Amino acid sequence: MAKSSGRSFSRRASGRRGSVTVIEDHVSRSYTRNAKIAFWVVSVVAGLLAATVLADKWHPIVALLLGGVLGVAVALPIAAVIAIWPVLRVIVWWLPEILIATDCVLGFVVLAQHTTLAVRLVVVVVLAVPFAFPQVRRHVMKVAWCLVSRHRLRTCFAEFIIGNNRASLPFVLWARPTLVGESVWLWLRPGLAMSDLEGRLEQIAAACWADKVTVERASQSNSAYVRMDISRRDALTGTVVSPLTEEISGADDALIQRATLVLDTPADGLDLDDVTEAFVLDAQKNTVKNGRADNGKKPGPNREPVTVPAAHGVDDISDYID
Structure with missing residues (x-):
């Protein structure tokens, strides 16, 4: 008999030909x-508690029988939920997609029952118009990637990250889009630790069709609560517009242009148009004359430095030299 599970959909070699096992035998x-x-x-x-309460108004034997019936009535739903939990787990995993598909189908059915074909075409066109804008498409794709990443992560967990013989996978809590990809919050089941995820980050990134994946703790007090960041693009390659430039008034434009310095250095050295060859030769001659005028000795290492006057149009930078 074919059984269901959220872990794998592989065909078994043994058993009835053509059957598909969705839940593995040991898990079931x-x-x-x-x-x-x-x-x-x-x-x-539950039966003993119910019998104790009913014994005040009924005969003990009758109370015990009624308590047993009530205990079985309470225990049956609980046992049924535990037995079919692998199937319920798959439904929970696909719940967003199931709700979206159900809403679309039911909405179109209700629309078809109460409107004509022309009205239905108009409604479909109106709903499709926002997707013509790139901003809307980008936001829709971000949400779609969050849904895709949740299923890709579960595939990774089922393939190489399983904590016990019951195939208790990390529980995917929720996911939200970021500027570079998605952030997914996980709850680790018993038998798993964050180190199990850290050793498989490259495989997880490949399975999620992403550039890289990082994982870190989402709580300082609970190591089972972790966050996984999936990066699909590099944010540093984009243009970042700073809002600080809008705070500068137009009256300060001249000051900003005056304070801006652009250096254009050629490969063979600096090319300063304001410093001519004649100015350099005159500076060298003045240095030699000043050295000879001081008792005919050239300036040594212990002598005071000679200050060369700046040329016209060139700032004096001697104050900035230590």
Whole structure:
């Protein structure tokens, strides 16, 4: 008999030809065993409590029988949920997609029952017009990538990150888009740690069709609560517009242009048009004359430096030289 599971959809070599196993046998047996244990524990506890309460107004034997019936009535739904939890888990995983598809189908059916063909065409065109704008398409794609990443992460967890024999995968809480990709919050089940994810980041990135993946703790007090950041593009390649430029008034434009310095250095050195060859030769001659005038000695290392006057139109930078 074909069974269902959220882990794999691979065909088994054994068994009836053409059957597809969705839940593996050991997983099904584990949940069935837990369901039986939960049924007996809950039925006995709930039955005794109910019999104790009913014994005040009924005969003890009647109260015990009624308590047993009430205990079984309470235990059956709990055991059933535990037994079919692998199937419910798949439904929870695909719940956003199921709700979106259901809303679209039901909405179109209701629209078709109460309107004509012309009105339906107009409604479809009006709903499709926003997708002609790139901004709308980008936002829709960001949300779509969040849904895709949730399923790709579960595929990774089922393939190489499983904590116990019941295939308890990390629980994907929610995901939201970011400037470079998506952020996904996870809850690690018993048997898993963040180090198990850190050793598989490259494989997770490849499975999510992303550039890189990073993981970090989302809580300082709970190591089971982690956040995984999926990067699909490099934010540094884009143009970043600073809002600080809008705070500068137009009256300061002249001051900003005056304070702006642009250096254009050729490969063979600086080319200063204001410093001519004649100015350099005159400066060298004045240096030699000043050295000879001081008792005919050239300036040594312990001598005071000679100040060369700046040429016309060139700022004196001697004050900035230590």
